[in-house]
Amino acid sequence: AQSVAQPEDQVNVAEGNPLTVKCTYSVSGNPYLFWYVQYPNRGLQFLLKYITGDNLVKGSYGFEAEFNKSQTSFHLKKPSALVSDSALYFCAVRDINNFNKFYFGSGTKLNVKP
Amino acid sequence: GAVVSQHPSWVICKSGTSVKIECRSLDFQATTMFWYRQFPKQSLMLMATSNEGSKATYEQGVEKDKFLINHASLTLSTLTVTSAHPEDSSFYICSAGGLTGEGETQYFGPGTRLLVL
Numbered sequence: 001a002q003s004v005a006q007p008e009d010q011v012n013v014a015e016g017n018p019l020t021v022k023c024t025y026s027v028s029g030n031p032y033l034f035w036y037v038q039y040p041n042r043g044l045q046f047l048l049k050y051i052t053g054d055n056l057v058k059g060s061y062g063f064e065a066e067f068n069k070s071q072t073s074f075h076l077k078k079p080s081a082l083v084s085d086s087a088l089y090f091c092a093v094r095d096i097n098n099f100n101k102f103y104f105g106s107g108t109k110l111n112v113k114p
Numbered sequence: 115g116a117v118v119s120q121h122p123s124w125v126i127c128k129s130g131t132s133v134k135i136e137c138r139s140l141d142f143q144a145t146t147m148f149w150y151r152q153f154p155k156q157s158l159m160l161m162a163t164s165n166e167g168s169k170a171t172y173e174q175g176v177e178k179d180k181f182l183i184n185h186a187s188l189t190l191s192t193l194t195v196t197s198a199h200p201e202d203s204s205f206y207i208c209s210a211g212g213l214t215g216e217g218e219t220q221y222f223g224p225g226t227r228l229l230v231l
Contacts, residue, residue, distance in 0.1 A: 044222035
């Protein structure tokens, strides 16, 4: 079975500082991993994904994520946080038997303070 | 990016009534759409896969007679919560699969908040 875990309910960071939102995964086989962001009263927006290739994946709005197979992690990062980055972030893994099926983490609320 | 809309954005209804939620893909055709449910401070849980022109596929534990799904066209799927009860109160989100320059991914609607009194 596939699953992802987000160990932090909330992450607080000052504007301009680097941010990390953690995600670990459990899959059988090669993982297809995703990050989505949800702003209040908005749908989830795709940020980036890892399918294969380089372990460092670059995505939208300056975000990037590092795939680490030995640690089964896919942490989301940004070198310099903006107040507008404050939102709910979800890590997700795609079912290897059904590409249309996603399993989401519990979400991490990112608070960026001026 | 691709756009998926939902209507209504929020609804309040009395216990025992039925509520219909629409999910539309605005700028692409989606043969498959998905319905999720999100409880406060919890993850999205896939309820069912909506297939255009055929019956929906429900996840284990989801009552198909309770949550009726219809996918009548390539741009519209509807979820009807029948005989709603307070425990059905939740945030319902739909998504549609698409193929864009980013490859194959899911595009999510803004969600519908349902409150059953």
